[in-house]
Amino acid sequence: MSQTAQQRMAPPPPTVFNSSADIPISMGKRRHAIWNIVLFCVIGLCVMIGVPLYGYLYHYTWLDWSLFGLLYIISGLGITVGYHRLASHRSFDCPNWVKGILLIAGAWALQNSAIKWASDHLRHHAHCDEEKDPYNAQLGFWHSHCGWLFTPDQHQDPKYATRIANDPVAVWQQKYYPLLVLTGLGGTFLIGFIHNGLMGGVGCFLLAGVGRTFAVLNSTFCINSVCHLWGRQPHGTSDSSRDSWLVSLMTFGEGYHNYHHMYPTDFRNGIHWYHFDPSKWLILGLYRLRLATSLRRGTYVETSPAPMT
Ligand SMILES: [Zn+2]
Numbered sequence: 001m002s003q004t005a006q007q008r009m010a011p012p013p014p015t016v017f018n019s020s021a022d023i024p025i026s027m028g029k030r031r032h033a034i035w036n037i038v039l040f041c042v043i044g045l046c047v048m049i050g051v052p053l054y055g056y057l058y059h060y061t062w063l064d065w066s067l068f069g070l071l072y073i074i075s076g077l078g079i080t081v082g083y084h085r086l087a088s089h090r091s092f093d094c095p096n097w098v099k100g101i102l103l104i105a106g107a108w109a110l111q112n113s114a115i116k117w118a119s120d121h122l123r124h125h126a127h128c129d130e131e132k133d134p135y136n137a138q139l140g141f142w143h144s145h146c147g148w149l150f151t152p153d154q155h156q157d158p159k160y161a162t163r164i165a166n167d168p169v170a171v172w173q174q175k176y177y178p179l180l181v182l183t184g185l186g187g188t189f190l191i192g193f194i195h196n197g198l199m200g201g202v203g204c205f206l207l208a209g210v211g212r213t214f215a216v217l218n219s220t221f222c223i224n225s226v227c228h229l230w231g232r233q234p235h236g237t238s239d240s241s242r243d244s245w246l247v248s249l250m251t252f253g254e255g256y257h258n259y260h261h262m263y264p265t266d267f268r269n270g271i272h273w274y275h276f277d278p279s280k281w282l283i284l285g286l287y288r289l290r291l292a293t294s295l296r297r298g299t300y301v302e303t304s305p306a307p308m309t
Pocket residue numbers: 124223224228241257261
């Protein structure tokens with residue numbers, strides 16, 4: 001056989017990737033980013049046009065506003081206590097049925113399954129302010145707030161999901177995630193429909209379903225953007241995390257982000273009694289009811305005043 005024929009039959013040389021940035025972006029990652037763009041465009045249009053137009057033409061009822069507030073609290077705490085402090089950081093333990101309720105509440109916030117959320121979040125802690133940080137604040141406010149969702153993620157690493165992907169409750173939640181999202185949104189329509197017919201259902205869905213989801217999404221996004229750009233750093237300057245009491249008011253205590261980055265497994269984010277941290281209060285309440293155990297604390301040392309819960 002001639003040398004030219006041998007060269008023609010030889011297998012192609014293996015591709016060598018020198019860094020993860022060289023890896024071609026898969027269709028799946030690109031499709032995921034496009035899906036996020038479409039989803040957020042639909043939600044944005046509903047919030048900017050549908051919600052005010054309905055209010056102008058039909059007016060929202062006390063039920064719509066009450067359900068807006070109630071679901072903001074439930075789905076918000078589902079993220080802060082369920083997805084963040086429990087699933088991501090294991091800052092306490094609880095029975096599986098309690099974990100299941102917390103993860104269902106988190107699913108109603110439309111922030112992906114607990115497994116995906118925790119995997120991204122642990123990578124944020126491991127590579128804060130670096131290229132592999134999914135919400136890298138060094139790339140500016142827009143990217144860290146929500147722009148990262150619309151960009152194919154080249155640095156996804158299954159190792160950050162290893163532990164949580166072995167949790168049967170989290171696996172169950174991921175399996176039924178689309179159904180859980182539908183129950184959260186569809187439930188608002190059903191309640192409004194029972195109370196006030198078809199248009200009552202539409203109003204409740206727009207305000208307590210879509211409008212509330214938009215509010216919870218943006219308050220969570222503020223932790224990744226505002227709390228890495230503006231605020232004080234009383235606990236450490238090894239990364240860009242900052243404390244913001246204002247963000248804590250919207251996010252059930254998650255705004256004390258500088259402390260959280262320094263002591264990620266602490267069940268508290270606000271360590272002083274005057275810190276607004278309802279997520280910590282819920283965990284303490286579960287503890288008093290014997291529904292939460294092994295509450296973890298950081299080794300925080302302060303001379304005066306003493307840290308309090
Ligand atoms: Zn952070």
